[in-house]
Amino acid sequence: MTLPGQDGESRCGYVAIVGRPNVGKSTLLNHLLRQKLSITSRKPQTTRHNVLGIKTEGAVQILFVDTPGLHQNQSKAINRYMNRAATTAIHDVDVIVFVVDRIAWTDEDEMVAGRLADVKCPVILALNKVDQIDEKNVLLPHIQTLAARLPAAEIVPISALRNDNLDVLERLITERLPLGEHFFPQDQITDRSSRFMAAELVREKITRQLGAELPYQMTVEIEEFKQEGATLHIGALVLVERDSQKRILIGDKGARIKKIGQAARLDMETLFQCKVMLKLWVKVKTGWSDDEWALRSLGYDG
Incomplete structure (x- = not known):
């Protein structure tokens, strides 16, 4: 089977990595790029800006957009800024990767899902940190619950930190990228200064x-x-x-x-x-x- 990009046709597109705070979005970006670009910590709301990570392999260029965690607390201007930044990315990309944390589903996850309800682009739901699930028998029922909540989304269990299943996630992303010329030089990894x-x-x-x-x-x-x-x-x-x-x-x-x-x-x-x-x-x-x-x-x- 010929994979997208292996047929010589150039593909390029923007991919937003979205989710509530502290689900591992920045860690996912760094491991997909195979180098550190976004800062990380165990504290929520570490990411404050949209950060573009550029990955070019052969005929495929993926423009990952790491976004601040969407959250319900908008009491301060900086919180409103972060939510605006993430929301803008959702409506300006070709593919969305919605990251959730293991078998947890919070009100903020529900809020993110609500914002994705009307998007026109494909959505991939990345179920992160599955290596930390002790009782594996709860995983399949949770995936079925998520499938009912987001019926149009493709669901893939991953561990960003351990690189588990990231090749599958990247293949799903690549398959959904539009045909087109690359936007950035092959050796560029970000547009940030x-x-x-x-x-x-x-x-x-x-x-x-x-x-x-x-x-x-x-x-x-x-x-x-x-x-x-x-x-x-x-x-x-x-x-x-x-x-x-x-x-x-x-x-x-x-x-x-x-x-x-x-x-x-x-x-x-x-x-x-x-x-x-x-x-x-x-x-x-x-x-x-x-x-x-x-x-x-x-x-x-x-």
Whole structure:
């Protein structure tokens, strides 16, 4: 059997990875690309922006769009921004991968399913983290329940973290891509800037190391990004909303911010393939996460 793309016909299309927070969307993107692009943590709402990941193999170019988790809490401007970003992606793609977590089905999953009810493009439901299901006999009845909820969707059990069944998922995606020329060069992996990627890496390390200690009223802005010889100099400003958050982030005698900087620098050197000198500053900017103008100035502009 000839698979799509193997017949020499060029295929290219956008694929939105959607779902509620913390179901493994960014981990799925990274493993499909076979390299780290989206930041990850165990904390919900780690992803705040749509991130494009480009995978080109032969005649097939898949443009994955990792989206923020769709959630019901829209009390702040940043929450509304994330929901707008994800909703926009749903209506601008050729294929949708709806990621759900094992045998759980929440009100937010139901909300996502409702938003997909009227889409015109194919929907693939990726049942993630199946390796963590202890009682395998509950899997088939759950798949049947999901099939009743989304009768038009193709359902595929996967484990993004363990790469289980991702080849099947990718084949299903490729079969649904439209014929067409590639939009990006073969060696390009994203349309995001290096400054954006640097800011995201710093934010990932903060989220991972602080967890519940620091609320999500934190963002990162790159103020310096300059190559000098073989060394890339990066200066990052971390914005928080209260003095108490600043103290937590800096830590005793600066120990915590130093540890965050060291971890981020190592990832940056891997990403940018050069020596990196990273400097971090922390500043209080009260109310930035609920200020539409401040969000736009910080790059939350859709």
